[in-house]
Amino acid sequence: MTTTHSGVPTAARTTAVAARATDLTKVYGHGETQVVALDAVSVEFRQGHFTAIMGPSGSGKSTLMHCMAGLDTVSGGSARIGDTELTGLKDKKLTQLRRDKIGFIFQAFNLLPTLTALENITLPMDIAGRKPDRAWVERVVETVGLSGRLKHRPSQLSGGQQQRVAVARALASRPEIIFADEPTGNLDSRSGAEVLGFLRESVRELGQTVVMVTHDPVAASYADRVIFLADGRIVDDMADPTAERVLERMRRFPGGRAQAPAPGAEGHAG
Template sequence: MTATISASTKRQVAARAVGVTKLYGEGEAQVAALRGVDVEFTAGEFTAIMGPSGSGKSTLMHTLAGLDTLTEGEVYIGDARVSDMSDKELTLLRRNRIGFIFQQFNLLPTLTAEENILLPLAIAGRKPSKDWFDRVVDTVGLGQRLGHRPTQLSGGQQQRVACARALVSQPEVIFADEPTGNLDSASGTEVLEFLRDSVRTLGQTIVMVTHDPRAASYADRVVFLADGRIVDELREPTADAVLDKMRNLDSRARVA
């Protein structure tokens, strides 16, 4: 039986999946990445998604963000039904309502930090709010680095530029896929503290896929997947509590 994890009914739901199934391949080669997943992500909350390798965590994030199609089920960003959108509608959704942070910083080397941060708005033909831009830059702590190009920045600073780029358009939700995966411990801590602070001080909504219990401990909530199903969740997580949960999931997988 599939577990159903729901957000508090007192707060707005930023993103949700309803009965989401995702199959790859056909016949005997068919693989079920997601199996009837029901999950909600509350606005203004930092949620981490964890699970063993192949559990479906990245697939879940990609389907929520409209980056991958569904076999069955429905996905919503706010009240917008993503699973019914055309390619043009999906492009507009991702441009205007969703932010992305990935392992690879994806910064343009010829642009300064400020130009990289403002790039999504420039592409959309939108002008930034100076007050919001200043607030984001202050939150990421890059006020003295805006004129620097990526090669002049550390890995942690480059990822903070990527975080600011995701925030500057004031999206309803930011999806982060292993955002500290290419960073050393100190730089990773910088980025995780920024993500946590952006939720607490800016009211941002973040859904982060990670394999790292320490990274997950920065979240308000951790959702656990195994074999394409949500099997558990943890609120106010500690690294040790997350690690214990993951050990149990790994043990269950070995027995199966």
């Protein structure tokens, strides 16, 4: 039996699909001002896997994530979370799906300043009128290293700790998939590495599915797989990435630039 760099035996990993895009198209504007942000993109995100989405500015990577997460409408094609087709869902059903099946982590931590860390973590479930699974929340809190900070408010936490709270909030309701948009963009390298480590651990230990948009080859090296977009199309698909391989691929884009990996970054993948 072979083992992936994430530490999960290959034969033990699920082949079930958490989310799928089929010929997904997103067009902004009309006529001469029309911009095709996504051009018939087809891709699957498997359960229990960590996928990074990369590409030059304007490549469509954030648009793809927003369409797959139900945060933006699509112009054509299909977007599914599990067996649920997002296109055509009424607002109420779409809100319910995002609340019940999807977790979000953004570059801005989006914590409520008047609530404690624990209250921020359980807030989505409180709003939905669902009782948190206490044992699961405790496991999540332990996984992200927040056990001693649950009574602190955001102003009493560092940026890295605030993003840990955001990660725990995304994990706490056991969503089918977590979408992370530049989750380390506001963090220093050490805090960013910690948060990426927690995301990696949530996949390995908790069986979570994570899809992350990033511009950083080091961040991408934590993933099982990297999808590269350019001009609204998928142009490459890399398994078991390292920071160096990702950086080299990014450099091959026209005018390609990417953030250079820190020394020793190749070991981050786990």
